Amino acid sequence: GAGVSQSPRYKVAKRGQDVALRCDPISGHVSLFWYQQALGQGPEFLTYFQNEAQLDKSGLPSDRFFAERPEGSVSTLKIQRTQQEDSAVYLCASSPRAGAYEQYFGPGTRLTVT
Amino acid sequence: AQSVTQLGSHVSVSEGALVLLRCNYSSSVPPYLFWYVQYPNQGLQLLLKYTTGATLVKGINGFEAEFKKSETSFHLTKPSAHMSDAAEYFCAVSSGTYKYIFGTGTRLKVLA
Numbered sequence: 001g002a003g004v005s006q007s008p009r010y011k012v013a014k015r016g017q018d019v020a021l022r023c024d025p026i027s028g029h030v031s032l033f034w035y036q037q038a039l040g041q042g043p044e045f046l047t048y049f050q051n052e053a054q055l056d057k058s059g060l061p062s063d064r065f066f067a068e069r070p071e072g073s074v075s076t077l078k079i080q081r082t083q084q085e086d087s088a089v090y091l092c093a094s095s096p097r098a099g100a101y102e103q104y105f106g107p108g109t110r111l112t113v114t
Numbered sequence: 115a116q117s118v119t120q121l122g123s124h125v126s127v128s129e130g131a132l133v134l135l136r137c138n139y140s141s142s143v144p145p146y147l148f149w150y151v152q153y154p155n156q157g158l159q160l161l162l163k164y165t166t167g168a169t170l171v172k173g174i175n176g177f178e179a180e181f182k183k184s185e186t187s188f189h190l191t192k193p194s195a196h197m198s199d200a201a202e203y204f205c206a207v208s209s210g211t212y213k214y215i216f217g218t219g220t221r222l223k224v225l226a
Contacts, residue, residue, distance in 0.1 A: 042204050105157035
């Protein structure tokens with residue numbers, strides 16, 4: 001079956017622009033996660049959804065970052081007024097159960113802010 | 115609080131040689147431990163996981179890892195490296211909930 005997909009795969013934004021990154025989780029997966037992976041680093045947790053509810057947003061680095069999953073399937077991570085330090089790969093993962101420990105990752109979106 | 119340390123950001127082995135990638139963790143509760151592999155321009159793929167029970171865990175592609183509580187380690191091994199094993203490997207720890215803490219990764223190079 002289809003895995004987690006993300007779009008776009010690459011995004012270049014000028015500093016100050018807003019961007020929206022999309023995640024299509026595996027069909028039927030309850031949990032959805034966003035991670036930020038800076039160059040040479042491991043992924044860092046940003047936020048967690050259980051169905052449409054955002055249960056944890058403790059990893060979002062600033063109020064410029066916003067995530068939503070309105071119908072409990074597709075999710076969008078929005079970054080407003082992008083800064084150079086936002087340049088990273090943004091990974092989405094999904095999991096079949098609430099709070100489950102096994103996560104399936106998408107290929108990521110590489111965001112470059114110039 | 116939990117943390118993960120991966121010793122060696124780059125490891126090179128000859129094709130056919132033993133692969134050993136080191137991971138040490140810190141956790142105040144019994145940990146769940148994972149190894150993921152990341153190929154260029156791809157997402158993370160789960161290699162293996164330890165939750166409870168048997169401390170020697172076998173995963174895909176011939177990899178295995180042993181949970182050693184006394185050493186707070188979860189090293190990844192493979193008896194014989196293949197060229198296709200060249201990738202970046204991440205160790206992660208969880209307290210049994212959804213939040214993973216990842217290490218900084220080890221890039222494995224396999225020499226012909």
